[in-house]
Amino acid sequence: MKILLINSNTSQVVTDKVAAGARAVASPGTEILAVCGEFGARVMGTRSEEAIGHHSTIALAAKHAPGCDAVVIAVSYDTGLRGTRELLDIPVVGMTEAALLTACMLGGKIGLVNFGARVRPLYEELVASYGLSSRVAGWRTVESTAAYKPGSDDELEALLVKQANDLVERDFAETVILTGAVMAGVAARIQSRVSVPVLDGIAAGVPQAELLARACWPKPTRGSYAAPGKREMVNVDAAVAKRYT
């Protein structure tokens, strides 16, 4: 099986991190193809950057999906998820969506940790868009860019452990999600120090993508996720345009 990881940031370091995280959790025999955006923000951290990212995700999907069995959107706002899900004939999973839904199956309310006060509203809106706001126990917002450097960071991980356990103690969280593509692999590293399951979107998303790829649910032929069919497109990348012919 071949899973396409779409990181519509234009930052190879992030792509490398998600690819490593994905390979660590993928089933034996699953190949990971991690691609990086060709235009837009280095690391999306604002609403306008994320708006551009929607297009980037579509462009990467159109170009790289052929030959793949499923897609994971490897940006933690799940940027472009719904459009890509419609466009392709293979399953498309959002990393944060997958973390949330998997956490639901572990039981109870979910604590969320995010990086940066500025984007906290984007995550709250994302959770609400999945209809899952009532499953949230609480939020913690961490101001740190350490995660964007290569390698791990002990100080950051200690902080995340503290925040995760605080979500358990004070907000009654029964699972914790670390949002952010760069958290791939971090959840596993801090797990032993946290009293409830800790998820990241890659550790949840890759197995969910595999699951959907193995299952036999077909592409819908009606509704908003049916293939778009022949549509007139102007000035878009050839790979994108081809999808509408």
Add this chain to the structure above:
Amino acid sequence: MKILLINSNTSQVVTDKVAAGARAVASPGTEILAVCGEFGARVMGTRSEEAIGHHSTIALAAKHAPGCDAVVIAVSYDTGLRGTRELLDIPVVGMTEAALLTACMLGGKIGLVNFGARVRPLYEELVASYGLSSRVAGWRTVESTAAYKPGSDDELEALLVKQANDLVERDFAETVILTGAVMAGVAARIQSRVSVPVLDGIAAGVPQAELLARACWPKPTRGSYAAPGKREMVNVDAAVAKRYT
């Protein structure tokens, strides 16, 4: 891997159907152990029967879980799910919960088909208990007991196809779930005649149980899903009592 299917009904025909459905979707190498209730209703169809079923699920779980890697509650009210999830050290998945969460990952609103007006409120309450009411496009309630007979039933399946497509056309459902343990395998049989993905709880639940069993999230040590620990129990089955020692 070994998956325990707990059918807390006392009806072997239903157990056989879910076991067959489970084996049809399980990964190569996954063993299915399907067990049937030792007390309570033949097929739970009322609130009081379901109340007894909670205990039956716990008793079956305590007795049969040793040696298994994950559990699927194979009663479509997910009877005893939360209690079993707490009691055991292995992942426990509800068949209807799994269908709902998997449907979320396919995108859009969900149409649900249930059997019997009498239990429709139980399903609505179940969906609400997962915080997923806002993901529901609509409901259809079918009055038929044909599904409880061995084998398939063309007339029933034609009716289900009609109801599923009606959910798509009139209620804008983008996936359809057939609730009921006896629907195991039916979704796959009618899929080609329905314009959106059709899920049943076994086809969704067994792969989700496999996924969680393969993943490395630990049993929580805090919160309402931590192991109950040593507790004083009166007049319960030895296997159950042993869990609290």
Add this chain to the structure above:
Amino acid sequence: MKILLINSNTSQVVTDKVAAGARAVASPGTEILAVCGEFGARVMGTRSEEAIGHHSTIALAAKHAPGCDAVVIAVSYDTGLRGTRELLDIPVVGMTEAALLTACMLGGKIGLVNFGARVRPLYEELVASYGLSSRVAGWRTVESTAAYKPGSDDELEALLVKQANDLVERDFAETVILTGAVMAGVAARIQSRVSVPVLDGIAAGVPQAELLARACWPKPTRGSYAAPGKREMVNVDAAVAKRYT
């Protein structure tokens, strides 16, 4: 009038407390029959114990309801409420449900105090299951087992007064509910030290049960609360089995 109090714990001390609390608030001429569970947890404090408790409630109801005019579920998770309500021909009231609905009639948002972080999620889920989450002002969780001893406890009551008033001051609660069967009578004892009405489930539940018993609303003949009718039951207590004949 005769009210059946079902304490599906197997702990006589708790049964005695709820019986005393019930007698203190019952109308003149109302007889209280308080029964204790015959199997299961001493005091339910975990999800799996509560799952077993569902059955216990049904068993106690089937055995003791004949000759009674109404039932109060005297376990504060309202364990087995819906099943018992269906099974019997007399009104069945949950102690926490009754406290919540009565508090609604006193006006404004409700503060809740519960015992034990571990079961806090169970109470939140219970309130949500009644559709009343939006009426909650806030929660306070107390870690103390003092209430399970016979008699009253000054220190505990001082703590409850503090928590109740804190719910008023900081969370704008306009009534406070003390959850837990062992709180029967405590609300009345601390009332004078709290600035808003303090309810417990027995003080609210017994009068509501009397009210419904006096009223003339019939048992429904349709829907999920109609009598279950003749159903095939396996290996259940004779009194339970008789209900389905």
Add this chain to the structure above:
Amino acid sequence: MKILLINSNTSQVVTDKVAAGARAVASPGTEILAVCGEFGARVMGTRSEEAIGHHSTIALAAKHAPGCDAVVIAVSYDTGLRGTRELLDIPVVGMTEAALLTACMLGGKIGLVNFGARVRPLYEELVASYGLSSRVAGWRTVESTAAYKPGSDDELEALLVKQANDLVERDFAETVILTGAVMAGVAARIQSRVSVPVLDGIAAGVPQAELLARACWPKPTRGSYAAPGKREMVNVDAAVAKRYT
């Protein structure tokens, strides 16, 4: 015990109907004092009339509450309920609020019948204001003024039976509420022809008012339902003004 029924309409025929309905359900020994508005609409049927009715309820409460043990707002929009509850030292119950909360204790979702498309939104807003929208199974709106004539009306009652049963069959209602002060007594008359409990606000409200009057919950001394205390009032009825001194 003495219960004050406040009908802030200025229509004696409605007052007579609610008084008769109240006496039919009151406990032996309960005296019913039913009062009629001194200004405003004959029968409130618009938003502006209801706005005036708020004042009328307050004026009637201030004048007639002395000597009473509890109040029932006998207008089915529960007009002035919250203000009266604050103003008086005795329990104040809204007839529709009481019907809704009592129906909750009978179990399941509630069907509602109202008179007149024009005021249907007012009832929907009222139910929402109690946080109970999720408990509603469905609505039926009847266009008829027959209920405002003295006596009963066979044709109207046959229509109500039909609508109530339709709410059960098609919308899965497990109780039905007939809104409107003039429905007092009608629920009881049609009950035998409807398959689930049928409530009206007077049949539910008078017993709930008795219950609260017998109970010992005190007037809050904090929050929005505490007595208003000394306040400067301009050009209001002497009885009203006296309440703020």
Add this chain to the structure above:
Amino acid sequence: MKILLINSNTSQVVTDKVAAGARAVASPGTEILAVCGEFGARVMGTRSEEAIGHHSTIALAAKHAPGCDAVVIAVSYDTGLRGTRELLDIPVVGMTEAALLTACMLGGKIGLVNFGARVRPLYEELVASYGLSSRVAGWRTVESTAAYKPGSDDELEALLVKQANDLVERDFAETVILTGAVMAGVAARIQSRVSVPVLDGIAAGVPQAELLARACWPKPTRGSYAAPGKREMVNVDAAVAKRYT
């Protein structure tokens, strides 16, 4: 254009403040007619006072609306808004409703500051009645009556700045609303010290009233906001009575 500001308090100082605030934001050529209540509370601060205020708003609207192009309810509970909107043929805007809806268009969640713990629940209920609770980031309640004195108050304004910025920092508010008619003009004065837009109901309500007056949407002829038509009214002010003829 002529805008009627209805302050159904009986306090000229408040009326003067809202009039000044309104004139400061009105378009050139817009005339502001600010009227004060003729009966009821000096400054509504309790539920019963607000109940009387509903009538006061209707009375002021009936008397002063002729010749005006739109109305702003200049009481921050939007007292009598829905009734007045129905009664008149011109647009009627609630000051708090307008602030909330305008804040929505500025984007993100809204922080609210109110005066007095006692009335905090009234504001929460008001926001809920508009269906906007999910747009609220948080609340701050200030205990101060300084705003009711003529002129500005540096100490109060410093406190408001602090609370507003705290809503931004800790609750992720992206706009802040100062509730209370006497806040007219204060938002503008503190704006430069707060990091997000600060709104008051007059600064939002007057422009929204102008907008609706300029637009061409007609009075509905169906539904709950259609004119009440000929209705029988008892003992009401002549101007009010005339509206129902």
Add this chain to the structure above:
Amino acid sequence: MKILLINSNTSQVVTDKVAAGARAVASPGTEILAVCGEFGARVMGTRSEEAIGHHSTIALAAKHAPGCDAVVIAVSYDTGLRGTRELLDIPVVGMTEAALLTACMLGGKIGLVNFGARVRPLYEELVASYGLSSRVAGWRTVESTAAYKPGSDDELEALLVKQANDLVERDFAETVILTGAVMAGVAARIQSRVSVPVLDGIAAGVPQAELLARACWPKPTRGSYAAPGKREMVNVDAAVAKRYT
């Protein structure tokens, strides 16, 4: 004042329609600058097209906003609204958001008419993203492409009148919104045949944009709508890149 209308479709006929609609409702002295997308779908009608449209909106905004006082997103999915609102220093209004919020101020629940079953879910998700789902009375979906031709269409308008009045009669809508950029001007043309106010997003959005442009609320300096500041951007249009310098 100069208002920028961003139609991120690449279809001049739609741009012309919205420009005409905007000019018909703009205040005297307001200049309308209507721009058309340079890449992407002719008329967005699928999720993936809309994903591309987010970028198109940002690109148009970056290029054309200089010299303008406010922006109206003239695509009825409000495509790119939140990103544009963050990016620019001037107010940005979504046409559907503006219609919804303006309808709220006219009172009561809102009926919505949309074109095409395929995109109906997009509109439902959009309304939910504003937190306004509870304000919706009902939906009608029309299958017609007549609106995309130049000029008006009597048959289509008759159909819209019928659907709008049906929303009033059967779903108790008190206002009706015609979604779709091509509905600009249609609401006004059919208004006299519908019993409640009929809004379109341009007729609501242009005046709201004018209102915000006239008002003095500043650009936030904190939170998710603050200017993005200096950010590293790759391979984007020069006008876009300049915004992040």
